[in-house]
Every structure is written in C-alpha cells, then in structure tokens.
Amino acid sequence: MKSLSRIIAAAIVFAGLTGCSQTMDLDAGRRLEQSGDLQAAITQYRQAVKDNPSSAKAHIALGRALLKNKDLKGAVAEFRQAVQADVRSVDAHVCLGQALVKDKDLDEAKTEFDVALVYDPKSAGAVYGQGLILENHGNVKEAIEKYRQALALDPNCLEAHETLALALARTGDTQGARQEDEAARALRAKPKQ
Numbered sequence: 001m002k003s004l005s006r007i008i009a010a011a012i013v014f015a016g017l018t019g020c021s022q023t024m025d026l027d028a029g030r031r032l033e034q035s036g037d038l039q040a041a042i043t044q045y046r047q048a049v050k051d052n053p054s055s056a057k058a059h060i061a062l063g064r065a066l067l068k069n070k071d072l073k074g075a076v077a078e079f080r081q082a083v084q085a086d087v088r089s090v091d092a093h094v095c096l097g098q099a100l101v102k103d104k105d106l107d108e109a110k111t112e113f114d115v116a117l118v119y120d121p122k123s124a125g126a127v128y129g130q131g132l133i134l135e136n137h138g139n140v141k142e143a144i145e146k147y148r149q150a151l152a153l154d155p156n157c158l159e160a161h162e163t164l165a166l167a168l169a170r171t172g173d174t175q176g177a178r179q180e181d182e183a184a185r186a187l188r189a190k191p192k193q
Helices: 002-017 022-034 038-051 056-068 072-085 090-102 106-119 124-136 140-153 158-170 174-189
Strands: none
Touching: 022 038, 022 056, 038 056, 056 072, 056 090, 072 090, 090 106, 090 124, 106 124, 124 140, 124 158, 140 158, 158 174
C-alpha cells in the first residue's frame, strides 16, 4: 500500500513538472484516495483547486475528501465554492445540501436540494436529500417515500439503501429493512469502476 502511494506521488511530481492539466490532478487524487492515502489525495485535490479555482469538479472532489476526513466545515466551504463556480451544477448543490444536513442547517439544505431539482428534476441525490430533511424533522414515513423515489431514479444509490434500511427498521418493518440492507451489502461488494 505504501509503495503504491509512493509511485503515485512520484507520478504526481512528474505530472507537475511537465505541466499536466487539472484533470490529471483530479485523477491522481482519486487514485490516491482509492489506495487509502486520504491525506495525499486531499493535498492533490487542493492543488487541483489552486490550479483551477473556477472548477466546480475540483471543489467537489476536495469537499468529498474533506468530508471523509471528518472536516465538515471545510467540506461545506468547498461545496459553496463549487456552487459559486458553476451555479447549474446539480452535483455541487446536492453535495452542499447533504453537508448542510450533517451540519444541521436544514433550511439551507432544503434550498440546495430544491435548486438541484430545478436543474434536474430526476436527481436521485436531491430527492434522497429531501428524505434526509423529512427524517430530521421526524417525518419518517414521508422520508421513506422519498428514499424509495430516489432509488427508483438510481437503484445503485448506496446511501439511499442504507438510510432506507434504518428508517424501515425504526418503523418496525424488519423485513423491508433486511431487504434494503442486503441491497446495500450487494452494492458495497460490487467492484468499483
């Protein structure tokens, strides 16, 4: 694992010396993240943001890595930058909304999900986010419907399966919870592309 990180780091240095693009910075960051070197990935994503501050994709990649690193405030800041860089980016609005739910800023999160749905009415991430808000307000049955709608739009949405399983268990639907848990396990077992 360490030797893979060193090889990737050397490739990154070489890419920097040869003036490679921000896309390569993002690809290198993803490879580092997949190899388990989150800190090196964050460094690489920061470089991608520095090289192209108007790239919503770079801000989103950095924000997601910061979330994995449990830096919620940093992630929210990066997702805000992503929205500022590309106001029409559904992914940026969904990521910001989900981070705001974690930060318990439910009103602003709802706004972000609503904006995402204006740009893409079939955004599974935004519908899932609406479910999170409903559940945070204690409306578990309505949240379950939103999670199901999100899964109808994207059956491979791991978070929706996991959250739906927990919500169903809370309502006493153990069979439904078990089915969703099995679906989530199957998705986690799938090799990443």
